[in-house]
Amino acid sequence: MILPDLTELVAMRGAAHGLSLHTHRPALAMLHGGHRSAQRGRGLDFEEVRRYAPGDDARTIDWRVTARRGQLYTKLFREERERPVWLVADLHSGLFFGSRYQLKSALLLRTASMLAWVAALGGDRLGALITNNQSLPQIFPPRAREAGVLPVLEALVEAQPKMPGAPDEKGLNLALASLRPLLQPGSLVMILSDFSGLNDLTEASLAGIAFHNDCRLLWLTDPLESSGLPTGKYRVGLPGQLWWMNGEQSRTAWQEKWAARETRLDQIARRLNLPLIRLDTQNPVTETLPPLLRESTW
Structure with missing residues (x-):
């Protein structure tokens, strides 16, 4: 699978024309977890x-x-003439995985790129926090037009994982904690993550952010995560830590663990009244996002 480069992410500007982040919510019900939150508008x-x-x-x-x-x-x-739009990109080595069209890390970069261009073309100021298995996230204060988008895209390309690794269970919580003091009331916050490190602290941080801001959760998934391994024996794990696994024997426990994560994330989204949008590696971003971002539907 090909890793996205800066040329590809810049070219996604063309696909962002005619789309908007200032749209209505009902169409969210078409996707997994179509939760609604109060429309706070601009700060x-x-x-x-x-x-x-x-x-x-x-x-x-x-x-x-x-x-x-x-x-x-x-x-x-x-x-305000320009609303701050924040992207929280929960990049970590665990996203170097994909059983279909693209890696989960590539899905994150392409989604973040399209959302960034939509924000800039709509007159909003784009800011971002990017995690990368580091102690603290990279922070990009909101800026207008290309000045806000291009540094974020460059950092995403540089930060994307180049090989498999363990998920960073602390990265998202560090990013959310770093974001809260930077927010102006009325900001739009879009969180791109696989939520592998979801815990009580995550929910508390989301509650604080969503209190005065418009917050949306974009959940990055792969079909193999929910279905489990096909019948047969497979070498699984990380480089240097591989073992054999029987697909049929492991499937029940695999699916139960996935269902538990899905249920917890869904419950948090419902309790906090947040939109939860599931994006899958088997679907190109240029096909899944535009229907949600058209003025008349989202």
């Missing part, structure tokens, strides 16, 4: 305060100014 910048008038939203009352002046005052905001 708002504080502009000034003025005297409270009947009909103003009580939640915007500035209580400090009110206490100082003895009369009700409310905050006025202006809409």
Whole structure:
């Protein structure tokens, strides 16, 4: 299988034309876990305060100014022209795996690339956090147009795994913890991961992020993960740590373990009211993402 290079990811700009991240949610029900969350829209910048008038939203009352002046005052905001869009790319060696059209790591890069171009072409500022079996993720602050996209694509190509390895169970949680203090209310956060390190800390971090932001989960999967090995004997494992496995004898336990991860992720998405979008290695990104990102359907 061919690893994506920068030329391929840059060329995906063409496939991003006509798509939008500012679309409606109902079409998410077509995919696995079509959960809905509140549409928060773009963030708002504080502009000034003025005297409270009947009909103003009580939640915007500035209580400090009110206490100082003895009369009700409310905050006025202006809409941001460019919403921050954050990509969280949970890259690790465990994604160097794929039984069909592409590796899971390649699926992540191609998905991230298309989403990045859609954001830039839509006038949003793109930021990113990229993990790579390192102690801390790479952080790219939000920037507009190509200045925001190209450094992220270069880093993704450089960070993609070149050989099989063990999953990094701490990378996603480190990325989410690093992201929280960087977020402005109203940001869009898209998390690309296989969620192999999913735990209680992950759920707590997602809850904190989703409280003031629009958060979406993109789950990277491969058909072999859910079905198990075919009948027969296979050498499995990592380089230097290979063993024989019987496909038929291992299938029940294999499928039970996968079902447990699927159930837990689905439950977390439902509890937090987050969209959960399942992307599979057997389907090209250029075929699966556009139907979701068209103005009239997502």
